[in-house]
Amino acid sequence: MGSRFDRRVLPWLLLTPALLVVFGLVVYPVGRTVWLSFRSAGLPYLASGQSRFVGLDNYRRLLTDAHLREVFVTTAVFGFACVAATMAVGLAVALLLNQPFRGRGLLGVLVLLPWAVPRVAAGVVWRWMFDDRYGLVNWALSHLGHDFTGFSWFNARLPAFIAVGVVVVWQSFPFIALSLLAGLQSIPPEVREAARMDGAGPLQMLRHVTLPMLRPLLLTLIVVSTIWDFKIFDQVYVMTGGGPYRSTELAAVTVWREAFARLHLGSAAALAVALFAVLLVMTIGYGRLAREEMAIR
Amino acid sequence: MRRRPVAIAALYAAALVVALFAVAPFAWMLLTSIKPDGEILRRTPSLWTGHPQFGRYADVMHAGFAVALRNSLVVATGTTVAGVAVAALAGYALARFDLPLRRSLLLMVMAVQMFPLVVLIIPLFVVMKALGLLDSWLGLILAYLSFTTPLAVWLLRSFFDTIPKDLEEAAMSDGATRFGAMVRVIFPLAGPGLAATAIFSFIAAWNEFLFALTFVKQENLRTLPVALSAFVGQQQADWGLIMAASVLFTVPVVLFFLAVHRRLTTGMVAGSVTG
Numbered sequence: 307m308g309s310r311f312d313r314r315v316l317p318w319l320l321l322t323p324a325l326l327v328v329f330g331l332v333v334y335p336v337g338r339t340v341w342l343s344f345r346s347a348g349l350p351y352l353a354s355g356q357s358r359f360v361g362l363d364n365y366r367r368l369l370t371d372a373h374l375r376e377v378f379v380t381t382a383v384f385g386f387a388c389v390a391a392t393m394a395v396g397l398a399v400a401l402l403l404n405q406p407f408r409g410r411g412l413l414g415v416l417v418l419l420p421w422a423v424p425r426v427a428a429g430v431v432w433r434w435m436f437d438d439r440y441g442l443v444n445w446a447l448s449h450l451g452h453d454f455t456g457f458s459w460f461n462a463r464l465p466a467f468i469a470v471g472v473v474v475v476w477q478s479f480p481f482i483a484l485s486l487l488a489g490l491q492s493i494p495p496e497v498r499e500a501a502r503m504d505g506a507g508p509l510q511m512l513r514h515v516t517l518p519m520l521r522p523l524l525l526t527l528i529v530v531s532t533i534w535d536f537k538i539f540d541q542v543y544v545m546t547g548g549g550p551y552r553s554t555e556l557a558a559v560t561v562w563r564e565a566f567a568r569l570h571l572g573s574a575a576a577l578a579v580a581l582f583a584v585l586l587v588m589t590i591g592y593g594r595l596a597r598e599e600m601a602i603r
Numbered sequence: 604m605r606r607r608p609v610a611i612a613a614l615y616a617a618a619l620v621v622a623l624f625a626v627a628p629f630a631w632m633l634l635t636s637i638k639p640d641g642e643i644l645r646r647t648p649s650l651w652t653g654h655p656q657f658g659r660y661a662d663v664m665h666a667g668f669a670v671a672l673r674n675s676l677v678v679a680t681g682t683t684v685a686g687v688a689v690a691a692l693a694g695y696a697l698a699r700f701d702l703p704l705r706r707s708l709l710l711m712v713m714a715v716q717m718f719p720l721v722v723l724i725i726p727l728f729v730v731m732k733a734l735g736l737l738d739s740w741l742g743l744i745l746a747y748l749s750f751t752t753p754l755a756v757w758l759l760r761s762f763f764d765t766i767p768k769d770l771e772e773a774a775m776s777d778g779a780t781r782f783g784a785m786v787r788v789i790f791p792l793a794g795p796g797l798a799a800t801a802i803f804s805f806i807a808a809w810n811e812f813l814f815a816l817t818f819v820k821q822e823n824l825r826t827l828p829v830a831l832s833a834f835v836g837q838q839q840a841d842w843g844l845i846m847a848a849s850v851l852f853t854v855p856v857v858l859f860f861l862a863v864h865r866r867l868t869t870g871m872v873a874g875s876v877t878g
Contacts, residue, residue: 312781317700324693331749338726422860424810426828427853431632537719540812561721578722
């Protein structure tokens, strides 16, 4: 069917623009960043492309520089904390939406809102919610008992991270909740019925029936949210600017600062590559795990 | 199975808490944007206002937001049109021809979803500087294509897969060329898929912050997220004005999002996970 041109040439012509985009805007820059991570490059590199080969020095700096080393730990701890919180909230909301009650459809739509809000806007709005004197959060918390009047969330590291974490969870739980809801609804009713006949209570049902059946989906969602939460930039930039004293800088923010504020392009590239490598290893590890699960079945 | 009243009460209480958590910031943003100045800075926040005033939306526009809005519209539209055009051609080729790239496509899409944009940013900055594309719409559009194109190709390929091959084969036996059949028969049928992909690209470009912050320094070329973050950074933050700006930035994408979220969910899951 079709001429020789249609079979042999046309497909590649159709693909050419996309291949140009992918190679020019993705493959080349990634390769160039890897290359740069082995070089010393500063302002002269931006001005005229001068740089010098320094071997593994930039990577060594990641391990020896106190701040850079700390950034890795911070990013990992904050990232996993956000993943855990997001999964907990997401699962709870999914279980809730799986119950029959009036207004369930409405709640399903309302829950979508945080996901739709642009990250920068979410950061800005929550910055206002967490305002020390006029914020809704301090007012609400004070009403719940402990006095939070005038408490300033962004003057110390832990409260600042809690505020940023709340925004991250707020924006990512809808996706987790709706995916898990779809998973819950695909569990055959007979399975739950059988467990109930055997006298399983709601908690036992969750632990021994529901969660095991959702295992592959849960794993997938954990990996996806880990990838998201290790890349956070916008919310931190808008809410804390990395402060106080660079204590809330996460990896992506540090890469940006090293590159465009301090002009340490080589070590910025090394940090970016290291972050990329961590995410890659996690994704591959997950792929292995998923394949083994498949093989067991 | 009958449920006890306590259980039912707990269920509704939980639903209320979830609804509040999801909606409160959104409602607070809208409310702050229309409160009179005197009601915003109150120790005990007023949860309603008897005197809504909408003048702040005009004020925000005059304070430089109109320019940012224009820049965002141009960049997001440009990214969408270019990205969907490129992706439609590639998606069609991958759906209809047995190409060696078929399998590596998924890998590509996954990789792009996975890696942090900071990996791309230094080389892109250097290249754009050399080509004079910093501080330009075109530069941002090109940068955005890096992350919208792979997923758009993936989405469109799966849409084209659902359209029967007989259709263009019939057109071709009536004398149409393959290209003609693609443009005149298949693309119109893929309308909903093209629209969903376009909206996805638009939202991604509209929301993007990191590249916009880095590649554009001129104030009159800033996009909305950068203009908004600059508002917040000012010494005396005017929260009424900032919330009005946030509303203008947020509402268009929320509407778009609600229109396509179902496809977006499957797209994101397929794009970032399958395999």
